[in-house]
Amino acid sequence: MLTLLEDKIATPLGPLWVICDEQFRLRAVEWEEYDVRMVQLLDIHYRAEGYQRIAARNPGGLSDKLNDYFAGDLAVIDSLPTATGGTPFQREVWQTLRTIPCGQVMHYGQLAERLGRAGAARAVGAANGSNPISIVVPCHRVIGRNGTMTGYAGGVQRKEWLLRHEGYLLL
Secondary structure (H helix, E strand, C coil): CEEEEEEEECCCCCCEEEEEECCCCEEEEEEHHHHHHHHHHHHHHHCCCCEEEEECCCHHHHHHHHHHHHCCCHHHHHHCCECCCCCHHHHHHHHHHCCCCCCCCEEHHHHHHHCCCCCCHHHHHHHHHCCCECCCCCHHHEECCCCCCCCCCCCHHHHHHHHHHCCCCCC
């Protein structure tokens, strides 16, 4: 059975769940009001092996590191370890998301091309939308082809804030 350690931190955008395994690899990062979605994703990914959630204060220093990100240390998220369930395709998309530099964006078609799957923008969008580790696996850095702020499960306002915070959008 997988043991998941969970903490909740205050951020400028609202409370954020930080969930990791006992090796301190992030398994989920999600906004408090979307905890039902988070539990659904955890069930999809880990129900077969079984898991339990245990409250923990700042497990592995991950909560502090996410607080550092919100305080302006943008590079800190690049060093945070992750481990996810999901299909091989989803994991490939999520791994590729982590290669988008802070302060930059790409659209779904570009992400599909980077994966060597030109024409699979919708499948990439679906995988992007089922990312359980928001911010750290930066799905907010993917925008619509025409530059619109589409497809962020945490809400467009949060996506815009994150992109401003990272220097892509001007204040």
